[in-house]
Amino acid sequence: MNTYDLVIIGGGPAGLAAAASAKENGIEHILILERDKELGGILNQCIHNGFGLHTFKEELTGPEYASRFIKKVKNLQIPYKLNTMVMDVSPDKTVTAMNRTDGMFQIQAKAIILAMGCRERARGALNIPGYRPAGIFSAGTAQRLVNIEGYMPGKEVVILGSGDIGLIMARRMTLEGAKVKVVAELMPYSGGLKRNIVQCLNDFDIPLKLSHTVVDIEGKKRVEAVTIAEVGPDKKPIPGTEERYTCDTLLLSCGLIPENELSKNAGILLNPVTSGPVVSDNLETNIEGIFACGNVLHVHDVVDYVSEEAASAGKNAASYIKNGKKNSKKTVTIYPTDGVRYTVPSSIHPEEMADSLTVRFRVGDVYKNCTIATYFDNELISKKKRPVMAPGEMEEIRLEKDILNSYPHLSTITIKIEEA
Amino acid sequence: MYDVAIIGAGVIGCAIARELSRYEINACVIEREEDVCCGTSKANSAIIHAGFDATPGTLKAKLNVKGNAMMDDLSRDLDIPFKRNGSLVVCTKEQNPEYLHTLLKKGEENGVPGLEILNKFEAKKLEPNLADDVIAALYAPTGGIVCPFHFTIALAENAFANGISFFLNNKVEKIDKKDSCYEITTDKQTFTAKAVVNAAGVYADTISAMASKENIHITARKGEYLLLDKSAGTHVNHTIFNLPGKMGKGVLVTPTIHGNLLVGPTAVDTEDKDGTNTTEKGLNSLSATAALSVKDLPMHQVITSFAGLRAHEEGGDFILREADDTPLFFEAAGIESPGLSSAPAIGVMMAELIKDRLHLEKKPDFIATRKGILNPTALTLAERNELIRQQPAYGNIVCRCEMITEGEILDAIHRPLGARSLDGVKRRTRAGMGRCQSGFCSPRTMEILARELPLAMTEITKCGPKSEIALGHNKEI
Numbered sequence: 001m002n003t004y005d006l007v008i009i010g011g012g013p014a015g016l017a018a019a020a021s022a023k024e025n026g027i028e029h030i031l032i033l034e035r036d037k038e039l040g041g042i043l044n045q046c047i048h049n050g051f052g053l054h055t056f057k058e059e060l061t062g063p064e065y066a067s068r069f070i071k072k073v074k075n076l077q078i079p080y081k082l083n084t085m086v087m088d089v090s091p092d093k094t095v096t097a098m099n100r101t102d103g104m105f106q107i108q109a110k111a112i113i114l115a116m117g118c119r120e121r122a123r124g125a126l127n128i129p130g131y132r133p134a135g136i137f138s139a140g141t142a143q144r145l146v147n148i149e150g151y152m153p154g155k156e157v158v159i160l161g162s163g164d165i166g167l168i169m170a171r172r173m174t175l176e177g178a179k180v181k182v183v184a185e186l187m188p189y190s191g192g193l194k195r196n197i198v199q200c201l202n203d204f205d206i207p208l209k210l211s212h213t214v215v216d217i218e219g220k221k222r223v224e225a226v227t228i229a230e231v232g233p234d235k236k237p238i239p240g241t242e243e244r245y246t247c248d249t250l251l252l253s254c255g256l257i258p259e260n261e262l263s264k265n266a267g268i269l270l271n272p273v274t275s276g277p278v279v280s281d282n283l284e285t286n287i288e289g290i291f292a293c294g295n296v297l298h299v300h301d302v303v304d305y306v307s308e309e310a311a312s313a314g315k316n317a318a319s320y321i322k323n324g325k326k327n328s329k330k331t332v333t334i335y336p337t338d339g340v341r342y343t344v345p346s347s348i349h350p351e352e353m354a355d356s357l358t359v360r361f362r363v364g365d366v367y368k369n370c371t372i373a374t375y376f377d378n379e380l381i382s383k384k385k386r387p388v389m390a391p392g393e394m395e396e397i398r399l400e401k402d403i404l405n406s407y408p409h410l411s412t413i414t415i416k417i418e419e420a
Numbered sequence: 421m422y423d424v425a426i427i428g429a430g431v432i433g434c435a436i437a438r439e440l441s442r443y444e445i446n447a448c449v450i451e452r453e454e455d456v457c458c459g460t461s462k463a464n465s466a467i468i469h470a471g472f473d474a475t476p477g478t479l480k481a482k483l484n485v486k487g488n489a490m491m492d493d494l495s496r497d498l499d500i501p502f503k504r505n506g507s508l509v510v511c512t513k514e515q516n517p518e519y520l521h522t523l524l525k526k527g528e529e530n531g532v533p534g535l536e537i538l539n540k541f542e543a544k545k546l547e548p549n550l551a552d553d554v555i556a557a558l559y560a561p562t563g564g565i566v567c568p569f570h571f572t573i574a575l576a577e578n579a580f581a582n583g584i585s586f587f588l589n590n591k592v593e594k595i596d597k598k599d600s601c602y603e604i605t606t607d608k609q610t611f612t613a614k615a616v617v618n619a620a621g622v623y624a625d626t627i628s629a630m631a632s633k634e635n636i637h638i639t640a641r642k643g644e645y646l647l648l649d650k651s652a653g654t655h656v657n658h659t660i661f662n663l664p665g666k667m668g669k670g671v672l673v674t675p676t677i678h679g680n681l682l683v684g685p686t687a688v689d690t691e692d693k694d695g696t697n698t699t700e701k702g703l704n705s706l707s708a709t710a711a712l713s714v715k716d717l718p719m720h721q722v723i724t725s726f727a728g729l730r731a732h733e734e735g736g737d738f739i740l741r742e743a744d745d746t747p748l749f750f751e752a753a754g755i756e757s758p759g760l761s762s763a764p765a766i767g768v769m770m771a772e773l774i775k776d777r778l779h780l781e782k783k784p785d786f787i788a789t790r791k792g793i794l795n796p797t798a799l800t801l802a803e804r805n806e807l808i809r810q811q812p813a814y815g816n817i818v819c820r821c822e823m824i825t826e827g828e829i830l831d832a833i834h835r836p837l838g839a840r841s842l843d844g845v846k847r848r849t850r851a852g853m854g855r856c857q858s859g860f861c862s863p864r865t866m867e868i869l870a871r872e873l874p875l876a877m878t879e880i881t882k883c884g885p886k887s888e889i890a891l892g893h894n895k896e897i
Contacts (some may be wrong), residue, residue, distance in 0.1 A: 035817070035820065083816065084815040085820065085823075087823065098815055098817065099811070099815050099816070100808065100812035100813070100815040100816050101815070102815075103805035103808040103809065103815055104801055104804055104805055104806070104808070104815075119856045119859060119860065120856070120859050122723065122855070122856055122857035122859055123724070123726070123857065124647070124723045124724030124725060124857050125720060125722060125723060127703055127722065128726065129697065129698045129699050129700045129702075129725075130695045130697050130698065131696065131704060132696075132726065133887060134881065134882035134883070134888065134889050135880070135886040135889075137859075138859040140859065141859045141860075141862060141863060144863050145890060146861075146894060149863060149867075149877065149890075150893055150894050151877055151878065151890035151891075151892070151893060152890060152892050152893065152894055152896065153889070153890060153891065153896070154702050154891055155891060163560075176894050176895055177895055194667055214699060216697075217697075218697075220694055220696075220886070221885070221886040221887040222884075222886060222887055222888065235701070244627075248891065261821075264651075318655065
């Protein structure tokens with residue numbers, strides 16, 4: 001069996017940044033396993049711009065953003081295998097993978113970084129009634145058809161869900177000559193970034209109907225019409241509000257799910273809110289030496305944060321490989337409540353934490369003129385004012401090591417939304 | 421001129437075709453869809469009933485029990501997955517346990533082996549997730565689960581290997597009785613045959629009326645289902661039925677042969693014989709009804725829902741006979757549940773009828789076995805690597821949810837009666853049947869179909885003509 005210090009599962013933005021960081025932190029034997037035919041992950045089909053504003057202070061397209069990290073990985077001479085599917089990860093960090101040339105093979109790793117990304121929620125999980133004809137696509141599948149293969153999935157389009165890919169595809173399909181008739185969103189707020197609502201819908205006069213869902217799909221062979229209806233506070237359709245749209249295509253952009261089948265088989269504990277692994281401040285899962293970053297950990301809004309988080313994962317994995325398990329005596333739990341749905345990380349080892357730690361999370365509703373309050377046990381430590389917070393955008397706070405360690409008996413950090 | 425033309429390539433048409441192919445015969449199967457197994461056969465409970473439910477003395481009772489008993493040999497010969505997982509009819513405290521005894525008696529009369537009434541504790545021991553209100557259950561060890569796609573496709577492939585011709589995308593529009601034959605006109609061509617078998621499912625009455633005045637009347641009875649992720653697949657191990665009760669006719673909860681969990685069906689008569697749409701009402705009702713027999717069902721793990729149409733005939737029993745008024749016009753109509761379970765026996769019975777009337781002779785070189793699509797996960801690591809060395813496509817995973825390789829998809833396309841569409845590939849290999857429901861693999865499978873058939877990407881369909889997936893190149897529309 002081949003052995004490596006570090007195996008990184010996934011060669012998208014998270015895997016690439018994690019690999020570069022681990023190498024820069026002194027790890028030599030790294031292998032990236034990527035299932036697609038090239039590095040870069042989902043960025044390769046995201047040909048719109050707007051990537052990299054935080055990291056590079058300029059607007060890049062997805063492939064451009066990816067290429068900067070691909071170059072870095074190549075310059076650092078980090079080996080990778082393409083077209084390689086990881087079939088299994090065991091708790092003792094044996095990775096089983098397969099491709100055309102090597103067949104099925106196993107690698108023993110000292111550490112593993114999970115960077116598998118996420119997948120789109122499919123129609124079945126949404127329980128949309130109606131027929132099951134051709135012409136129903138998840139937004140990402142349609143994006144691949146248009147941007148990679150060069151084919152149009154349809155001419156007249158209804159979109160369910162206002163996730164970012166759906167919004168981006170509303171614009172993309174319009175630019176390619178299709179008519180996007182409406183975007184329906186179940187929630188009373190959009191699931192995507194504000195800038196995407198403005199640039200992809202408003203600028204093209206595409207209506208966004210909040211608190212609406214699809215109640216029927218017609219067409220036995222190909223989609224012929226879609227009926228949407230308003231939903232009440234219980235999210236159930238209100239009879240009498242139905243509107244029928246003739247169309248040939250229904251795109252679904254109804255949420256992303258971290259792809260953790262491998263993690264589950266390895267015995268990694270998942271957070272039911274994020275569907276990603278439960279991690280401590282060094283992004284390590286409950287299994288020693290297995291780290292997670294990027295969308296497999298929790299779904300991010302912008303890729304810059306994925307790269308940043310992945311770089312930490314790479315650094316922490318490097319430290320684990322060089323120094324072994326940390327001997328943490330103390331663990332502080334982070335407790336999200338009152339509008340804060342979850343946090344990454346969900347616990348901290350104050351003695352070994354980074355000097356400054358970013359805690360990321362999402363809120364469960366739209367909040368205006370509120371504050372993010374941080375409590376150390378019962379003591380209010382900080383308040384961060386936010387004019388607007390929405391579920392579609394990630395929030396963060398910073399925790400400083402020296403402050404944490406000035407509270408030797410600290411057991412729980414509570415993060416919540418409060419009125420300003 | 422064909423000796424026999426079978427109309428309909430569902431499990432019944434294909435079972436009859438395979439049994440007829442044991443004889444020296446020139447026969448064909450005519451199907452309106454682009455593939456076999458596209459109607460009732462593709463959307464049902466995917467179970468092989470033990471046979472205690474049907475009224476003793478009916479064809480349903482007789483052929484269910486006989487068909488069930490044939491499944492061990494047949495599944496081995498045709499290389500299809502089949503498992504006798506056993507079934508339980510559960511009775512809750514609000515229901516009358518007497519009904520279980522009635523079922524037991526019917527089952528014994530029908531000749532179902534091994535039936536047993538279990539008390540609450542025995543039932544719970546077999547199936548810990550039974551609802552807490554369950555007080556007793558009828559256990560049928562011979563109940564089984566099967567893949568209806570593999571079953572039907574295997575019958576068709578084996579019939580094909582034994583010389584039966586298949587004409588897909590041919591919708592029968594007219595049947596004319598000539599002096600010594602029938603003339604069957606489809607939207608594509610005309611066939612002549614000495615005998616006709618009507619195995620047209622929900623359309624069997626329409627086909628029958630083209631040739632006979634026997635007045636068969638089929639109602640399409642819709643059944644909606646929910647399919648759950650494989651992570652929910654071991655929630656129960658047996659097929660769990662509830663007793664009919666105040667919530668109406670019961671639904672079943674069963675593992676599928678591939679390891680998912682299936683909940684359904686509803687039962688609503690529908691006018692539209694192609695009306696396989698699901699409804700909000702139907703899907704919502706399933707969780708509540710299923711919860712009567714099984715607790716803690718992880719309904720958030722639903723990965724897809726679908727509806728099938730049962731061909732219900734007014735008389736209530738299968739119609740398997742030569743039409744009285746139309747010699748050599750054979751009916752296989754009203755094949756609703758337990759149709760899948762009875763299919764092997766229906767095939768034998770119909771082939772016997774036809775053989776006697778056409779004086780057919782046994783074929784000495786009948787090929788009884790068929791090899792399914794190779795399943796790489798059944799190989800040892802060394803065998804699998806040798807396979808990949810010889811055929812690298814087996815090293816390329818296309819469907820990552822079900823871990824289906826390009827090698828399996830190539831096999832599905834290039835074998836006799838091979839896949840021509842995304843759904844054809846899906847039914848043969850399971851590519852696209854997993855939790856992401858083909859979001860990831862469909863563009864890749866389309867590319868493989870386009871390369872192999874060969875066709876343009878814009879010609880690749882989900883399920884035959886008019887279900888094209890890509891409608892043109894960018895900027896073309």
